[in-house]
Amino acid sequence: MARKERGAPPEVNAGSMADIAFLLLIFFLVTTTIGVDQGINRLLPRYEPNPQVPIVNEKNILTVLVNKDNQLLVNEKLVDIKDLRQTAIDFIENNGDGTCSYCLGKKDPNLSQSPQKAIISLNNDGQTSYGTYIAVQNELVGAYNYLRDRECKKRYGMTFTEMDYIYNDPASKATEGLVDDLKPKVEKIQELIPMRLSEAEPKKN
Amino acid sequence: MSKFKKKKSGGTPAISTASLPDIVFMLLFFFMTATTMKDSDLKIENTLPKANQTAKLHKKQYVMYLYAGKPNERYRSSLGGSDRIQLADKMASTADIKNFVILERANRNSEDEKYLTASLKIDKNVKMGLVSDIKLELRKIDQLKVNYTTSQGNPVE
Numbered sequence: 001m002a003r004k005e006r007g008a009p010p011e012v013n014a015g016s017m018a019d020i021a022f023l024l025l026i027f028f029l030v031t032t033t034i035g036v037d038q039g040i041n042r043l044l045p046r047y048e049p050n051p052q053v054p055i056v057n058e059k060n061i062l063t064v065l066v067n068k069d070n071q072l073l074v075n076e077k078l079v080d081i082k083d084l085r086q087t088a089i090d091f092i093e094n095n096g097d098g099t100c101s102y103c104l105g106k107k108d109p110n111l112s113q114s115p116q117k118a119i120i121s122l123n124n125d126g127q128t129s130y131g132t133y134i135a136v137q138n139e140l141v142g143a144y145n146y147l148r149d150r151e152c153k154k155r156y157g158m159t160f161t162e163m164d165y166i167y168n169d170p171a172s173k174a175t176e177g178l179v180d181d182l183k184p185k186v187e188k189i190q191e192l193i194p195m196r197l198s199e200a201e202p203k204k205n
Numbered sequence: 206m207s208k209f210k211k212k213k214s215g216g217t218p219a220i221s222t223a224s225l226p227d228i229v230f231m232l233l234f235f236f237m238t239a240t241t242m243k244d245s246d247l248k249i250e251n252t253l254p255k256a257n258q259t260a261k262l263h264k265k266q267y268v269m270y271l272y273a274g275k276p277n278e279r280y281r282s283s284l285g286g287s288d289r290i291q292l293a294d295k296m297a298s299t300a301d302i303k304n305f306v307i308l309e310r311a312n313r314n315s316e317d318e319k320y321l322t323a324s325l326k327i328d329k330n331v332k333m334g335l336v337s338d339i340k341l342e343l344r345k346i347d348q349l350k351v352n353y354t355t356s357q358g359n360p361v362e
Contacts, residue, residue, distance in 0.1 A: 021229040026229055028236035030230070037268075037324060038259040039354035047344035124333045131254040131329030133336070135360035138256040140298060145258055145278050165260055170320050201337060 040137055059110055060117045062091045066136060068127035081135055088143035092118045092193070102151055102192065115147070119196045142196050152189050160189050217335040248284070249274035249291050254329035255358035262352055267320040269309040270304070271325030273335060288331045290339065299335075322350045 032068055048117035058192035062082075065073040072079050094111035103115065112118035120140055124133060145161055166172050167182045251274050254300040262268055272291040291295045292305045311320055323343055327336060343351060 011224065018222070018226040019231055021226055021233055021339050023232045024227055025236065028240055032236055032240045037262045037352075037359060039262065039324065039352040040258060041260050041322070041350070041352050043338060044349045044351055046343050046347070047341070056313055124337070126332060126334035126337075128333040129329065129333040130327050130333060130336055131360075134256055134329070134334055134355060135256040137353065138234065138360050139356075142258040155212055155321050161260065168320075170317070173262070201341075 040141055056119060057113070057117070060098070060119055061113045062112070062118070062120045063123065064120060064136065064140070065123045066125060066128045066132060068125045070129060070132040076158070081139060082197045084136065084139040085143050085146075088120060088140055088198075089146060091120070092143060093147060094118070102154075107180070112166075115193045116191075119198055122197065123200075140197060141195075144193065144197075147193050148189050151192055152185075155188075156185055160186075163189075196199065245279075246294060247272060247291065248280050249276050249289060250294060250328050250330075251326055252328055252330075253326060253354060255360045256355040257357065257359050259355060259357065260263075260352075260353070262322065262324060263320065266313065267317055268322050268324050268352075269306070270326060270337065271305075271340065272326045273321045273331050275330065288328075288335045290335070299338045299342050302339065303346050306343070306346045306348050321348070322349075323348050323353050324352045324354045325338050326354045 061074075063075055067073070072081055072084065074084065079087060090108075091111050092106065092115050093100070093103040094108050094113075095106035095115075096105075096109060096111060096113040098107065098109060100114045105111075122136065122140070126130060134192050148160035152158065152163060156163070164186060167179060167186050219232075221355075228357070249272060251272060273288060275281075275286060275288055276296075287292065288297065290302070292301060295301075296320060297305070310321065313321060325336075325361070328340075340351070
């Protein structure tokens with residue numbers, strides 16, 4: 001039997017490489033969960049042991065009560081959650097004193113004077129379920145988002161939700177001048193339609 | 206002897222599988238980069254409520270996770286049937302939140318700290334009493350940025 005020439009290195013059999021790669025592939029396929037977490041962003045108020053109660057005109061407050069059976073009471077009227085968003089929108093842009101040039105409200109004398117003065121006060125029972133709470137939050141945030149997006153689109157041609165995400169994204173710092181450019185715009189919209197959503201401590205039973 | 210010999214009919218030509226490993230590797234790398242591993246084993250039920258006015262959470266390095274819900278079936282005998290909080294891998298009480306937040310902050314760069322968001326992953330059947338206790342603790346330690354993490358969908362059917 002003739003021996004092979006010394007110079008030629010022996011070949012590695014790569015036939016099983018595909019099998020090994022498949023094995024790894026299947027492992028990652030099974031463990032993968034693609035998709036980023038999403039949720040409602042909120043800023044909690046700073047903790048104060050003895051909070052001051054500001055004096056606010058009655059008509060500038062929209063009280064939303066949620067009881068332990070997950071029913072809604074808005075300004076002393078039983079309201080279905082489907083109608084909550086429209087009720088909130090009507091309340092915020094009611095424009096009672098006529099100073100808000102960008103509002104389309106009905107100027108109802110019993111509702112808020114201007115978006116700057118409008119406050120939505122949310123009260124939960126301790127036995128309310130979290131699912132209902134989120135649904136209510138979602139509708140109220142939805143009402144603010146609707147008004148802000150409309151105003152932002154009119155002024156700057158992009159929605160506020162989009163703009164706010166870019167503004168708050170830590171990755172935006174890398175682009176020169178982007179954050180500085182957006183800052184006055186974001187603040188302008190926040191000034192025009194401030195999100196004044198107050199939450200009371202739930203009643204303990 | 207003709208130059209253009211007719212191919213023998215009958216036998217099908219073999220498909221080359223030489224590029225198969227390359228294709229598989231390509232897929233492998235895709236899944237390796239797209240994967241996010243679960244880092245804590247949940248001992249509680251965690252069905253998130255639905256919402257559609259949501260914003261995406263920023264990168265993982267800016268987020269800490271707080272879980273709450275009823276203990277799972279198999280832990281119910283040892284942990285009881287009422288709503289509990291889980292921080293990282295351990296069951297916790299509201300008093301532990303303070304230390305947890307401090308620890309999470311210490312693990313981050315001081316630069317990233319102001320972007321740090323608390324992601325509240327709370328089961329939809331949890332009562333609001335517990336949720337507001339959690340929120341009160343977060344406020345006391347000045348962790349004001351929170352995200353009520355939800356699944357995508359319309360809450361009003």
